[in-house]
Amino acid sequence: MPEIPFTKGHGTGNDFVIVADPDGELDLSPEQVAALCDRRFGIGGDGLLRVVRSRAIDAGRAALAEEPAAEWFMDYRNADGSIAEMCGNGVRVFARYLLDTGLASLDPGSTLPVGTRGGVKDVTRSETGFQADLGRWRTDGEDPLVRAKGIDVARPGMNVDLGNPHVVVALASEEELEALDLTVLPIIDPAPASGANVEFVVPSDPLVKDGVGRIRMRVFERGVGETLSCGTGTVAAALAVRSWAGAQAPNNWRVEVPGGTLGVRMFPTEEGEHVALSGPATLVFSGTVALA
Structure with missing residues (x-):
């Protein structure tokens, strides 16, 4: 079985397996994602963050059309392997990974745009770690x-x-x-x-x-x-x-x-009211893992 490098990170205990795939060459199946996120037989995590250049995948190219400076795309998967649109803790951890590995830089007062399936999210530094502008929000007025x-x-x-x-x-x-x-x-x-x-x-x-x-x-x-x-x-x-x-x-x-x-x-x-999320983002450890 091939081995891939990974990093484990979390934001207030919401934890993620981070896999770098800059050129979009790694095709992870839902079963492989679920195995990596399994807390007993894998690394363990609430989800997986694939770090890929926006130009390398279709969803990322849509992000580039929204914001040409969004070089990196957060391909987020839930722990069961299903695709999710966005993750507020995940985007801060994603930014921490980009900065700590030298894949991106973020000077004081500047913004790091990150592509997601929920649109481009702008990340800045904050007193507690990072702040992510999650953009506009909506409610349909229903009360389920x-x-x-x-x-x-x-x-x-x-x-x-x-x-x-x-x-x-x-x-x-x-x-x-x-x-x-x-x-x-x-x-x-x-x-x-x-x-x-x-x-x-x-x-x-x-x-x-x-x-x-x-x-x-x-x-x-x-x-x-x-x-x-x-x-x-x-x-x-x-x-x-x-x-x-x-x-x-x-x-x-x-x-x-x-x-x-x-x-x-x-x-x-x-364009209307935006909402931002701020908090810590921590990288815990790195290693390699066999990919079934």
Whole structure:
């Protein structure tokens, strides 16, 4: 079996197998991705980040049409091998890998554009590591019902689209959040055609402190299961709570997830409101692995 080099990285415990394939020569099957992400028989990870030049694959060429400076494309796969549109923690870890390996540079005050299937994301440095501008967000105004093990009755959720789909559910207390059993897939009614990540959120008391909103969150990621963190899920949760809180709610949020703390910031642009995610990105170790 051939061996390939890899690096393991994470953003607040949301962990990834990183494989460099600059010229797009490595055709990883869903089964191979799932084997690499397996925590018992593989390296282990919530997903896989393939580092490929945008010009080398069709999805990357679409990113170049949007932003010619987006040299690198984040080909993200879930732990089960399925393709995903975007990953907020993953794009920060992807940027860390590019910089630490010398594949890209990021001077203070400058921006690193990264191609994804959810569009080009601009990454900058921040006090806690990196900040990714995730662009515009959308909601369809629907309130699907979500059933989850550990909650007695179904709860309404809010659909949030950040280039990948989310349903955010408000819980009444920390006790309800802790009682959730996310080893079991939450059921969304009506079921989204391509599935969705489901975020369960509890506001802090007080909700706003020093002008910053504060919430806690747990997440079930589509194609993965419960993870210690989900970047786009964190952003979706902050957007939903801001919407529920009303017009006086802040545009800066601190979100606690099992793996740490992330920052969310909403800000106006010429094309409409954007939302940014900030937090740490860490590379843990590198090695080689046999590819079945």
